[in-house]
Amino acid sequence: MPRNATAKAPVRKGQVSRTTKESQVSVELLLDGTGKYDVNIGNGFFKHMLEQLAKHGLMDLKLSATGDVEVGWHHVVEDTGIVLGRALRQAVGEGRGIVRIAHAYAPLDEALALTVVDLSGRGYAVVDTGLTHEDDLGGLPADLVRHFLESxxxxxxxxxxxxxxxGVNGHHKAEAIFKSLGRAIRAAAKVDGRAAGDIPSTKGTIRG
Ligand SMILES: [Mn+2]
Incomplete structure (x- = not known):
């Protein structure tokens, strides 16, 4: 019998809270979920985007974020990106056996987004959202999509x-991004049985 054949796979979960003078954000993320979500963030459009991420990523996501929205959505959205990122990192952990590098295309009518992720431990983003100031995202400044992704x-x-x-329509473009991001993370975080629990790096770590 192979080693650990009867051992239960570890639960890949991230749970992070962060409070500052600008926001209060808490995230519970189950990597091997079924796409269930419970998102509480005052912005309807952004809630819709985070739900896409959970649904298409097959991650269970419990998220609540509040903050100084009187100055605009900037802090709440940016800080949600920070906390969600930390929760993801925690859930991926050592990354034993994961595919690590994956991509996903997602269309939404005329919009087509491509997302490539490497769960490398190296935080770096090159983001072209195709969104402009003219795009109507239900009260969310379009540039915050880029800022969120980078954070x-x-x-x-x-x-x-x-x-x-x-892409032409702003809502379509943004939604295509979040769907492709969810699917890319899902594919990259998948455990490949052939990798036999190895850390997917010749360096021996993806912890940065
Ligand atoms: Mn900022």
């Missing part, structure tokens, strides 16, 4: 590349 990648130890390959 999440940095804190999550994720190397992230996002490209908008086609």
């Amino acid at each position: 999440m990648a940095r804190e999550g130890g994720v190397t992230l590349h996002v490209r908008m390959l086609a």
Whole structure:
């Protein structure tokens, strides 16, 4: 019998809370979930985006975020990216046996987004959302999508590349990004049985 054949796989979970003078954010993330979500963030559009991430990532996500929205959505959205990134990093852990590098295309009507992730422990982002100031994201400034992705990648130890390959409508473009991000993370975090629990790096660590 192979070693650990009867041992239960570890629960890959991240649980992080962060309170500052600008925001209070808490995240519970189950990597091997079924796409259930319970998202409480005052912005309806951004809630919709985070739900896409959970649903298409097959991650169970419990998230609540509040803050100084009287100055705009900047702090709450950025800080949500920070905490979600930390929770993801915690859930990935040593990354034993994971695929590590994966990509996903997601269309939404005329919009087509490509996301490539490397769960490398190296937080870096090159993000082209294709969004402009004219795009109507239900009260969310479009540039905060980029800021969120960059914050999440940095804190999550994720190397992230996002490209908008086609698109006209702002809502479609943003939603295509979050769907492709969810699917790319899902594919990268998947455990490949052939990797036999190895850490997927010749360096021996993806912990940065
Ligand atoms: Mn900022």
